[in-house]
Amino acid sequence: MQIYKFGGASVKDAHGIKNLARVLHAVGYKNVLIVVSAMGKTTNALEVVLKNYFENKAELSSAIQDVIKYHNTILLDLFEDESHPIFKKIIYLFKELDDFFKTNKSPDYNYVYDQTVSYGELVSTTIISAYLNTIDIQNNWLDARTHIKSDNYYRRANVDWEATQHNITTSFNKKTLNITQGFISSDANNFTTTLGREGSDYTAAIYAYCLNAESVTIWKDVPGVLNADPRYFENAQLLHKISYEEAIELAFYGASVIHPKTLQPLQRKEIPLYIKSFLNPKNSGTKVGKGITLEPNLPCFILKKNQVLISLSALDFSYIVEDNISEIFKLLHTYKMKVVVIQNSAISFSVCVDNIFNNLEELLQHFKAKFSVTCHKNVSLYTIRHYNNDVLKKLEDNKNVLLKQLTQETVQIVTT
Template identity: 50%
Template structure:
């Protein structure tokens, strides 16, 4: 069988759900597992809901009501033959959220996040599965938590591969269409976990690995993997072929088209990945496989915004030793802070980080008693793979560069703004 993954942009409204049906008809797939993300910007909306609940603001009911209206409006516009059935399923998910808010005693933000934000994926898959059945594409809706088992590290859970493989092989019918959620798992206490923001691609990779899938297709709102983000660069080029290794490198540096963890299980079994457009599914898009040269061979640009540049030095201007670096990395792990670039000299250690879990202030409170710390917020990290001097100069001439690092294949520039 094959594994398909559809992102939020592909099912952002009723027409997107109809296009999902059209895509399956065009590709004539009858044996496929389909991973579907939250609809449109609903993950962001659910994050707002969590924040309103956690901070006890008066916006909770307003945000909750907007989320309900969004989903029921899509149901109405799809004109179901069995409207009551899908409405009951969706209402049941909202009832679960309400029950959680009323009964929850936990104060851990990450735990609350996983229990609530995960529901966005259940809503999208309930609607899409019901609509496919309604128009004759018979499928089975699968609760992904029956399959993907993890540890209890909320918001960045690690997969237990043995139990996950057992669950997938038990619950997936490889002879038909199965629809399930991305980015979600369950720990050994039965609590919902998530694999990290944008982790639905990774879910597709997990299923493909355990099912020995023929191929994985990730459907995006772009034609494939481009050499640059079209929102940041006027001219972009489609990458037709790329190796697992190169794609992993690009994902590591922050290329948003492919989730960093997605490729590793696929590479282990040599399962090809195709990144293609849901607007033109018949086109080949980008093919990712073993031992491929990048085609065409051109510079690739990756931009990560909202970064923080930190410089750490000993207060007495002593050398920054291995034990200092080890201590700093332990703190990064403790506060779930990701380092995207590292550079050290004799008396200072610089990091470009992203604060996805809003723990930067706590990190600073730990560092400042021992070290002299300076930082710049809201900087951008430009990574250029397969660079030449001309393209590097275009960035340097137009930006204020704070830090530069260069290797054989890659240049990284931290710039203001």
């Protein structure tokens, strides 16, 4: 088995979907599972739908119609005959979503989020599966929620590996080309859950692990893993080979090419991961695997914007010790903050977090009850792996550095 994952950028329009078919013809699709994300910026559009559901019901229908129109444009470009069954299937899926909004009683934003945004993947895979069948690339559409089971930690669900392994092992047909959704799963009550933004890579790794796949290939609009994001850094270069350990470090610090959880199941079974360009599928791209040294050996730059730096000190100037730190982390966990940097001294504790769930104000109120609190919002976190003094000095030029932390291989700098 080989697992191919195509992200939203690769299937954002009819041209992209036709190119997906060309990639399959170029590299082959025997014993292949295709994992696909929502098309283009559909997840963002569905988040607008969700916002209207909670805050502006008068605009809800209009927001849903915007998503429908976007997909209808793609359908009309792919299928000449409007009587093709795919048109009714897509209408039905959006009716399901509309019915959910009409009948839902839950006020839980995270639960409603997962039930809503999951339709991006369900619609994209339904369209692509139908298109491939019309051009004689016969395939079987799978609902990932019947395979991948999780807890009910909505928006960042944890996989139930035992149940998932059983489901895939007992019901997966390896004899045909299969296509399924990234990002989505379901809990014990069969409510839809999601694996975190950009979680389609993780889905590919889950299937690879359970199927003992030969490899996973992530098809991107870049030639592979670069040592820096070219949107923010000049002269970004392609990394031809990366070890699992190095890739996990880069993903942890926020490298956007690989989802942080993707590498763990692949490493356990030593399944190689390839990141390749869907525009040039024959190019070698980047290989991630066991026992590989970084090639070429370059400093790697990662930038995370819109972070929050919180600095705490005891109101009575006492030491920040185990009891304080335990309480701090309990609150960070309660309010679902993703911690990206920690630094502490005798009387202060600083933490840089990603406010994914928008719980910052509630967290700060709790902190202020027991600590003196300083909060810097919308800061930028720069991480350099394999840094040297020259690149560090250049990065710091003309920046207001709020926090700096160095280890032997990594430096992290928080700036305004």
